[in-house]
Amino acid sequence: MANSPSGDSVLDRLVRVLGAFDGTRSSLSIATLARRADVPLATAYRLAADLVRHGLLSKDEAGMVRPGLRLWELANRASPAVDLRQAAIPFMEDVQSVVRQHTQLAVLRDDEVLVIERLSSRGSVVNQAQIAGRMPVHRTSLGMVLLAYSPNHVQESYLTRHPEAVASVDAVSFDFRRHLAQIRLRGYAAFDGRVDAGTTGIAVPVLDLHGTAQAALGVVVPLGFENSQSVVPALMTAARGIARTLGPAPA
Known part of the structure; x- marks a missing residue:
């Protein structure tokens, strides 16, 4: 009224x-x-x-x-984000024990990445992600993996509302849709210095039974991180654990 x-x-x-x-x-x-x-x-x-x-x-x-x-x-009494965070924390701690930098959990909301949780170690690299803060989808590994594992109509709607997404990456040759398909093929997204110079963001999806991202789990590490080969397997294992803990998405 x-x-x-x-x-x-x-x-x-x-x-x-x-x-x-x-x-x-x-x-x-x-x-x-x-x-x-x-x-x-x-x-x-x-x-x-x-x-x-x-x-x-x-x-x-x-x-x-x-x-x-x-x-x-x-907000913390009956929020879906609380359930997601509680399911994810033990697995995030496992990943953080490997990277000892930043481990973070996010969801897609209103064409932005909403950060649900972040674990950080002392002396880790700069990271602009903040708990309950928002970040652009097409400039973050978290956002791109969330979008890559969203239904086609969600991807197309995003591109319709955000034509700058393509030009902001590579105005000459970047094929946004193809890049999303490549992320799905690899199973993860990785970007160097997209948000903060000298860092690499790596993220994987937390999938429901239909193969759609419920959330994204990622890390921010220094460029040339010495344990980089162990990061993606650790993230994928943790993401599967989170998905199992959450169980089937409600109908």
Whole structure:
């Protein structure tokens, strides 16, 4: 039910307010929150006050607001991501014991890679992935393996909405569809320096019974990583273990 001059509902605006927080800014001023959520400043003050009162946002002495503890609590009670993370953690720890760099788990959401979990060792290479953060699909091994093991209509829809995906890789000769097919043939995706120079990202799919990716399991290691030959088998073994633990996808 619309109840504002713009035609959006209170729920629409609440969702935009909560969605204004991302991996780049964990706390915001009310003015920035209003701009990011595309709501009037007075509305932002009112909605923020209501959310703070209910514990969904918290507010510090400087007037900055951030997601509250109750929001985290509610999200972790019955989330599919929690089940996936719990199934994956033991296998991720096995992979991390081999690479001792970064091991991460992600899913495909809204044309982006949503990172569910990340394990990292002290002194490991730079890695922009953050838990609950999002990354571009076509610039990450996680994203490309998720897309490669998605149904054809998902791939085609992505390319329709993101024509820059092809040009951003190689404007002259890159065949995006063929590259996805090659990933499926190999069973993994690997990119050097696509996001961070001096690193390699390697990812494999966590498949359901239909051969569709439920998630992607990957690592970020230095270029020329000395244990590179052991990485893909370790990832594939772990991905199969996660899939078995999750069991059949719900109908």
